[in-house]
Amino acid sequence: QAARDEELLGLCLLPGETLDGVRVHLRGNVELTEELPLALRHGAEGVGLFRSEFLYLNRSAPPGEEEQLSAYRAVLEAMAPQPVTIRSLDLGGDKLAPEINISDELNPALGLRAVRFSLKERRLFKTQLRAIFRASAFGQARLMLPMISGVAELWACRELCEEVKAELTAEGVAYDPGLPIGIMIEIPSAALIADLLAREVDFFSVGTNDLIQYFLAVDRGNEHVAYLYEPLHPAILRALRLICQAARAASIPVGMCGEMASDPLYTLVLLGLGFDELSMNPPSIPRVKEVLRQVRRSEGEDLLEQLLTLPTASEINRCLEDEMTRRFPVLFRPPAP
């Protein structure tokens, strides 16, 4: 085990690259500045998902612009010159300060949350956008909008970004005018119109946890139906393919920041789909990289084609497990009987 640990540690220093030279950026999902050293130690090439929710939770009033600026700036400076993707507030109203609390929703997962909430509480949203744009002067920042369901919503967010940029320019405050603006693809409608959305943004990041939940109409936190939450449902594979094809056609990068990205069982398939970036909890990076460095993209593409012929999640799962166990007997040793 000690030798194995050493081996994984050694992987941290090597690039995320396939045998045939395809670069896949392996980044960290991070919430607190204190987690950054861990991310760097595991070889994260930047932060693919910086969650801003912690700033808003457990307090009586939302955080001001200066407080947010210093939080974002700290992360950007710690990771420079690597990029940090800051996700705008991804909460439901039920989690926030009492004055803006909305707690009477029958189905909060289908309710006022994330960008919907931000667009309703525009002052709150604008404060966050100002802090993110100002922080962009101190590193490689990217802005990511969660729960986008259509083009009109995206336009509304971009308009607010333009307002913020104009204000900062007028105030003589520094920011990166080319700050990339991207969206999470985590709502089924966004997957189906990925081609229309790809024209309007600088990058995609697939949030598989929500994407799977909504595509299958399953709350995976609900024990009665959690068995239906299947990352390898054929509809999910097809949706991921639609999203990646749309990104490629528009020449924008596409990443994944859901849990699926962190499981090496899926790495070869995600490579075959064409993902440019996988963002995960940092300790998962070495194992994903280990798979990545021993395969070619064409192998991923072939495997994907094979999986796409199967009609059920359990058949796809079995086929993938067989294939990965055959290729990587040490990594995917089947559980002892």
Added chain:
Amino acid sequence: QAARDEELLGLCLLPGETLDGVRVHLRGNVELTEELPLALRHGAEGVGLFRSEFLYLNRSAPPGEEEQLSAYRAVLEAMAPQPVTIRSLDLGGDKLAPEINISDELNPALGLRAVRFSLKERRLFKTQLRAIFRASAFGQARLMLPMISGVAELWACRELCEEVKAELTAEGVAYDPGLPIGIMIEIPSAALIADLLAREVDFFSVGTNDLIQYFLAVDRGNEHVAYLYEPLHPAILRALRLICQAARAASIPVGMCGEMASDPLYTLVLLGLGFDELSMNPPSIPRVKEVLRQVRRSEGEDLLEQLLTLPTASEINRCLEDEMTRRFPVLFRPPAP
């Protein structure tokens, strides 16, 4: 107004048919036997959605086989020789008798409901299936399964149907061995694998209310986000197209039983998509038929192509309203300013 009422009433007696001879069956959504005369008076060619929930509500124990049989038989006999599509129980556990009540779900819309509930409470399900199969001896019955998300779930239901048929045969009880078995398409995953599902069933019926909700991740009963519930979101049009194409490729009929079917604004688009059946609250039938009888399928196809080039629901909506107002100034007079 009296002349107009007379005109609509006259339509009740005419077939649902386009100028170029395409038959679209206009059927009724019905819950109680008492509603059948109303459906017949409005020219319903059978019942496209017979809701069985009323049998289960507001009582201390679920209904037995004999009670259900007589309810289904009454509807079948009243509508014969027209078909009646009986939907198996489409409830969440929270609505049922206390002994099987599940009321602790955080997101009931993503929880244990409809066919998921039936597959968990197999005795309850089997009782209902036995009643439906037995009733099929008395008319043109069809069985429709709600909330199917994938092929495996469908197989589980079909297996139970086979069990029921074998039992009835062994008992010497009459039933229709060719009873058509279809599914509602109302979960995004089902839309994306409509081709895989079409091979396994006798018909599709699209439940637009839920399909739209899940595709857009919007609870339309939630006032804060109801504005996002858009039947003409481009992702919805694309999903409907996928479903209809899959049905056509497998040569099975495809219907719609959500509210979208009952609004004449959508009739020409639904014709263009290729729907064979529209099922609605009976009083809506004459107005839908009025549109249907004045158009050609190719006109619907052309309109659909035009709508599919637009990137947002509001643009699609405006284009459709303009077109329908132009064609049918009396039906779609714009609201007074």
